[in-house]
Amino acid sequence: MSATNNLIDAYAAVRAKSAAWYRRASAVLGGNVGHDLRYFEPMPLYIERGRAGRKWDVDGNEYIDFLIGNGALLLGHAHPAVIDAIASAASRGTHFGNDHPLQIEWAELIQKLVPAAERVRFVNSGTEASQLALRLARAFTGKSKLLRFEGHFHGWHDDAVHGFQLPFEADGSRGVPPNVRDNLITIPDGNITLVEEVLSENQEVAAVILEPSGASYGRVPIDIEFLRGLREVTARRGVLLIFDEVVTGFRFSPGGAQGLYGITPDLSYFAKVVAGGLPGGAVVGRRDIMSLFNQTGDPQQDRFERVTHFGTFNASPLSAAAGIAVLTQVASGEATGRADAMASQLRAAFNDVLSRQQIAGYAYGPSSTFHVYFETNPERLKRASDRQDLKTTDARLLKGMPGTLITQYQRLLRFHGVDIMSSTGGLLSAAHTERDIEDATVAFERTVTALLDEQLIYRL
Ligand code: PMP
Numbered sequence: 001m002s003a004t005n006n007l008i009d010a011y012a013a014v015r016a017k018s019a020a021w022y023r024r025a026s027a028v029l030g031g032n033v034g035h036d037l038r039y040f041e042p043m044p045l046y047i048e049r050g051r052a053g054r055k056w057d058v059d060g061n062e063y064i065d066f067l068i069g070n071g072a073l074l075l076g077h078a079h080p081a082v083i084d085a086i087a088s089a090a091s092r093g094t095h096f097g098n099d100h101p102l103q104i105e106w107a108e109l110i111q112k113l114v115p116a117a118e119r120v121r122f123v124n125s126g127t128e129a130s131q132l133a134l135r136l137a138r139a140f141t142g143k144s145k146l147l148r149f150e151g152h153f154h155g156w157h158d159d160a161v162h163g164f165q166l167p168f169e170a171d172g173s174r175g176v177p178p179n180v181r182d183n184l185i186t187i188p189d190g191n192i193t194l195v196e197e198v199l200s201e202n203q204e205v206a207a208v209i210l211e212p213s214g215a216s217y218g219r220v221p222i223d224i225e226f227l228r229g230l231r232e233v234t235a236r237r238g239v240l241l242i243f244d245e246v247v248t249g250f251r252f253s254p255g256g257a258q259g260l261y262g263i264t265p266d267l268s269y270f271a272k273v274v275a276g277g278l279p280g281g282a283v284v285g286r287r288d289i290m291s292l293f294n295q296t297g298d299p300q301q302d303r304f305e306r307v308t309h310f311g312t313f314n315a316s317p318l319s320a321a322a323g324i325a326v327l328t329q330v331a332s333g334e335a336t337g338r339a340d341a342m343a344s345q346l347r348a349a350f351n352d353v354l355s356r357q358q359i360a361g362y363a364y365g366p367s368s369t370f371h372v373y374f375e376t377n378p379e380r381l382k383r384a385s386d387r388q389d390l391k392t393t394d395a396r397l398l399k400g401m402p403g404t405l406i407t408q409y410q411r412l413l414r415f416h417g418v419d420i421m422s423s424t425g426g427l428l429s430a431a432h433t434e435r436d437i438e439d440a441t442v443a444f445e446r447t448v449t450a451l452l453d454e455q456l457i458y459r460l
Contacts, residue, residue, distance in 0.1 A: 050077030066426025076431025127155030276322025
């Protein structure tokens with residue numbers, strides 16, 4: 001029996017209740033799970049509760065949590081200030097369909113923290129925020145095309161679903177009308193001359209959009225000089241620059257990546273941390289662009305002049321309460337600083353393991369994130385004499401690690417009590433502790449040792 005089958009059996013043996021839930025899920029859920037990334041064999045995780053940097057599944061298995069609510073939980077699970085804020089808001093009613101004071105306090109906090117946030121408009125998710133930002137950009141410029149970068153993720157809606165997963169040229173999903181592609185230009189990031197060329201050949205570009213961390217919250221590292229170049233080129237050409245700060249927002253710094261790098265986009269959008277672990281998102285930007293939402297009171301005229309935006313649950317009182325609780329703590333800088341420090345310890349500890357075992361791989365990542373890259377390409381392995389030689393910013397390489405390796409890595413980590421975000425990386429929170437780092441490093445060492453044995457990864 002193969003090592004993979006042995007692991008699957010051992011994994012399933014301590015997940016009898018999870019297996020039962022998976023059987024029930026398979027008879028009721030479309031695709032058996034609630035999010036493509038939750039699909040997992042032999043069964044997805046069914047989590048019952050979380051506290052700080054850890055969570056427990058229905059079988060009582062404990063995980064150090066580097067998924068941490070898909071990055072939403074900067075303060076960790078069940079932070080008392082957040083729970084109190086939600087409970088207090090809920091006791092007054094969960095939803096009104098009207099505006100309410102908490103929405104305004106929430107927006108004021110965002111405006112104070114985020115350089116680009118002259119005005120704020122709330123939505124319910126990162127995907128909705130991305131859709132709305134693109135609509136604003138098209139309305140403001142009167143142009144339709146978007147320039148985006150290979151590997152960068154901007155939600156699952158039609159305009160964003162092509163180009164973030166390999167092969168970048170192929171459709172990202174079935175069911176998207178073919179003409180959507182006509183408005184998308186997808187190129188590798190990092191080359192400002194190429195951006196200039198594309199923009200001068202395509203006068204119809206409304207906006208350039210990207211993850212300011214680099215693709216997949218920094219898995220494909222990006223040069224800050226490239227971000228500066230984008231700011232300069234787009235400003236000169238009258239093309240809007242949009243930062244997708246869904247992950248980086250209130251994490252890379254209290255003012256997001258734009259606060260950290262000192263580069264202010266025309267529009268940007270947030271989700272995850274902004275709503276304190278509840279559903280929510282925000283589009284923010286220049287006052288003149290955001291004035292496209294303004295109404296005159298004359299419905300006839302308004303229909304032709306403005307950007308339309310509805311949404312039953314926009315700025316839900318519960319999300320606002322949770323968002324305020326978290327952003328108030330973010331404002332001091334302590335939460336982001338603590339999460340950054342923990343991630344830096346984790347990356348160092350993982351690199352120590354990789355270096356001791358002479359594994360062809362390294363751990364890296366900006367701010368409170370980490371990613372692990374394992375070199376599996378025989379040519380590159382032969383040429384590399386040092387782990388540093390493996391470093392690259394090539395999205396095709398970094399996103400092209402073999403699927404069998406990624407699945408087995410994730411399965412082994414879970415087996416040893418660590419859950420990660422996707423592929424080989426994850427995010428930390430201010431609630432993670434030194435003990436979490438130590439325990440995760442032991443799990444990581446067991447994982448890479450097994451991967452070496454299975455010849456899924458290699459020594460230099
Ligand atoms: N942009 C980025 C950079 C993201 O990471 C995500 C979610 N992982 C989204 C947009 C979409 O956000 P949501 O899942 O809230 O729709």
